[in-house]
Amino acid sequence: MILVLKQGISEEEKDQVRSTLRAEGCIIREMATGDETIFGAVGQISRDLRFFEQLPGVAKVIPVSRPYKLVSREMHPEDTVVQIGDVELGGPRIVVIAGPCAVESREQAMTIARKVKDGGAVLFRGGAFKPRTSPYSFQGLGEEGLKILAAVREETGLRVATEMTSPAQADVMMKYVDLVQIGARNMQNFELLRSAGRIGKPVLLKRGLSATVEEWLMSAEYILSEGNDQVILCERGIRTFERYTRNTLDLTAIPIIKKLTHLPVVIDPSHATGIREKVSPMARAAIAAGADGLLIEVHHDPANALSDGPQSLYPEQFKQLMRDLYVIAPVVGKQLDFGYLEKATAIRLPAAAKKGSPKRAVFAGEMRAFAHKAASQFFGSEVKIEPVSSFRHVFQEVKDGNSGFGVVPLENSLTGSIHENYDLLLEYDIKIVGEITLRIVHALIGHPETKLEEVTRVISHPQALEQCRDFLESQQGWELVAARDTATAVRRIKEKGNTGEVAIAAKEAAALFGLKILKEGIETNARNYTRFVVIAGDRVSNGPKTKSSLVYATSNKPGALFDTLKIFAENGINLVKLESRPIHGKPWEYMFYVDLEADVESTELRGVMDELSAKTEFLKVLGSY
Ligand code: PEP
Numbered sequence: 148m149i150l151v152l153k154q155g156i157s158e159e160e161k162d163q164v165r166s167t168l169r170a171e172g173c174i175i176r177e178m179a180t181g182d183e184t185i186f187g188a189v190g191q192i193s194r195d196l197r198f199f200e201q202l203p204g205v206a207k208v209i210p211v212s213r214p215y216k217l218v219s220r221e222m223h224p225e226d227t228v229v230q231i232g233d234v235e236l237g238g239p240r241i242v243v244i245a246g247p248c249a250v251e252s253r254e255q256a257m258t259i260a261r262k263v264k265d266g267g268a269v270l271f272r273g274g275a276f277k278p279r280t281s282p283y284s285f286q287g288l289g290e291e292g293l294k295i296l297a298a299v300r301e302e303t304g305l306r307v308a309t310e311m312t313s314p315a316q317a318d319v320m321m322k323y324v325d326l327v328q329i330g331a332r333n334m335q336n337f338e339l340l341r342s343a344g345r346i347g348k349p350v351l352l353k354r355g356l357s358a359t360v361e362e363w364l365m366s367a368e369y370i371l372s373e374g375n376d377q378v379i380l381c382e383r384g385i386r387t388f389e390r391y392t393r394n395t396l397d398l399t400a401i402p403i404i405k406k407l408t409h410l411p412v413v414i415d416p417s418h419a420t421g422i423r424e425k426v427s428p429m430a431r432a433a434i435a436a437g438a439d440g441l442l443i444e445v446h447h448d449p450a451n452a453l454s455d456g457p458q459s460l461y462p463e464q465f466k467q468l469m470r471d472l473y474v475i476a477p478v479v480g481k482q483l484d485f486g487y488l489e490k491a492t493a494i495r496l497p498a499a500a501k502k503g504s505p506k507r508a509v510f511a512g513e514m515r516a517f518a519h520k521a522a523s524q525f526f527g528s529e530v531k532i533e534p535v536s537s538f539r540h541v542f543q544e545v546k547d548g549n550s551g552f553g554v555v556p557l558e559n560s561l562t563g564s565i566h567e568n569y570d571l572l573l574e575y576d577i578k579i580v581g582e583i584t585l586r587i588v589h590a591l592i593g594h595p596e597t598k599l600e601e602v603t604r605v606i607s608h609p610q611a612l613e614q615c616r617d618f619l620e621s622q623q624g625w626e627l628v629a630a631r632d633t634a635t636a637v638r639r640i641k642e643k644g645n646t647g648e649v650a651i652a653a654k655e656a657a658a659l660f661g662l663k664i665l666k667e668g669i670e671t672n673a674r675n676y677t678r679f680v681v682i683a684g685d686r687v688s689n690g691p692k693t694k695s696s697l698v699y700a701t702s703n704k705p706g707a708l709f710d711t712l713k714i715f716a717e718n719g720i721n722l723v724k725l726e727s728r729p730i731h732g733k734p735w736e737y738m739f740y741v742d743l744e745a746d747v748e749s750t751e752l753r754g755v756m757d758e759l760s761a762k763t764e765f766l767k768v769l770g771s772y
């Protein structure tokens with residue numbers, strides 16, 4: 148049952164409610180959402196619910212009718228984010244767990260770990276205790292395999308996941324592993340579930356071969372009832388009459404799980420299909436359907452793998468898949484971030500800022516503006532994200548060391564560059580350390596009583612108004628009013644209380660101000676993306692970088708720009724953006740802003756950069772990331 152507490156309940160009254168529930172043998176989960184505090188209570192409750200309703204400080208009691216309680220959304224309306232080392236699973240970043248079915252040797256595990264890390268995986272998987280259908284198949288290396296996993300973590304920085312098949316393995320799991328997997332065949336091994344729940348490490352619970360969603364959630368309930376809410380559900384295909392694939396992947400489980408529970412869900416397309424060529428399409432579909440992550444088998448020599456070779460991707464296929472997911476994720480409001488692991492680690496280092504608090508990122512605008520969303524997706528919950536009043540303030544705060552990071556928009560796919568930020572990048576001695584692309588879906592937001600036919604005025608950021616031009620032109624005689632950012636526009640609507648006025652902003656802003664969404668998806672073209680960059684006082688980490696931004700000026704003579712571009716072409720460096728900006732105070736002279744798919748600060752490219760320097764009159768590296 149759920150106890151909603153009265154606003155203004157005293158601490159003594161809360162204590163009294165807690166001890167009454169404990170005396171009834173209940174497990175208690177406490178949640179505060181906004182002004183409301185609720186207690187979730189689970190146990191064999193014999194008393195009439197009215198008994199709890201009349202306790203001092205209790206506003207109402209809601210029974211939870213589902214058989215699973217602790218895993219249900221009612222008990223925990225917010226999504227659970229599972230923390231595995233520096234990695235957060237269940238937030239806006241897609242987490243990919245990859246590796247071989249089984250750890251076969253130290254060399255095999257290391258080779259594959261390096262390759263999947265290179266492809267963008269943030270966790271390494273590998274079985275040491277293999278529950279094989281046949282007793283004559285390879286059963287895994289046992290504890291020796293776990294030691295190899297620990298060595299992989301030591302060498303690559305990837306956290307490691309492995310399957311636990313018996314409560315007797317609890318100690319070694321605790322010692323060597325970061326994420327404990329419960330296999331499909333053991334989903335209803337209740338002793339094992341209880342034992343896994345007590346280890347104190349996150350648990351990945353696979354769906355049983357023939358388990359219903361409800362049975363699966365009941366198994367998760369066993370783990371949570373041991374006090375461990377760090378549980379990830381993993382759909383890996385179920386047994387149906389179809390024999391063309393090893394199992395049938397139930398992708399509908401994703402939206403079902405999302406509705407019924409607060410736990411994150413990952414998809415294992417390898418065991419679901421059993422066929423290498425089917426893995427990538429299903430992985431792409433899983434991300435599009437809202438999965439929080441993937442579990443994928445990868446092997447550098449699948450023909451000779453000791454288990455599940457036919458379904459293991461080659462490292463090159465894995466890399467290609469990751470690039471595809473990088474494109475798909477923003478469509479559904481998520482990110483796949485190749486530098487995630489390295490970045491997550493770097494963010495925790497105090498050296499991330501010159502001085503002051505490193506764990507702060509600033510953006511221009513109000514909370515719930517798109518820049519806020521971009522910052523939250525980039526940093527997760529590790530960094531405090533705060534608004535400042537202008538783009539210049541973002542740069543100044545970072546320069547002064549008051550904030551470790553800043554997030555500013557650079558370009559939009561419909562309306563082009565945000566020139567002010569290009570100019571600020573040139574003016575300030577600041578580095579670009581990351582980028583994030585956000586799909587921008589605009590909503591028309593008004594008061595609950597507002598009717599579309601009665602609207603006379605619309606407020607938003609000029610960029611947003613521009614991005615919704617077709618929709619706005621189809622409305623007769625609306626007055627367009629500019630605001631500093633989209634969330635400010637929503638606040639103004641709220642404060643003025645005029646039902647004839649609406650704002651254009653992200654739908655999240657409507658929720659923040661308690662307003663209504665009149666229409667969603669009003670941008671002219673659904674392929675509306677804004678690219679934000681993350682700025683910092685200096686490079687934050689030394690890991691590999693895939694992209695660089697430069698600005699330079701050439702002399703004013705024929706072929707000068709061509710001479711610089713030739714250098715990139717001859718060195719096989721892909722140019723992804725070229726834009727010219729006027730040089731202030733020098734009419735008709737221009738700076739060139741260039742984005743390249745290369746790390747221009749790496750030692751290998753030193754020669755190329757020297758050559759470029761010789762062909763330019765001014766050259767500044769804005770950052771490699
Ligand atoms: C595995 O992940 O290697 C495995 C054995 O999976 P499942 O339990 O889904 O069959």
Ligand code: MN
Pocket residue numbers: 248249418444454455
């Ligand atoms: Mn396997």
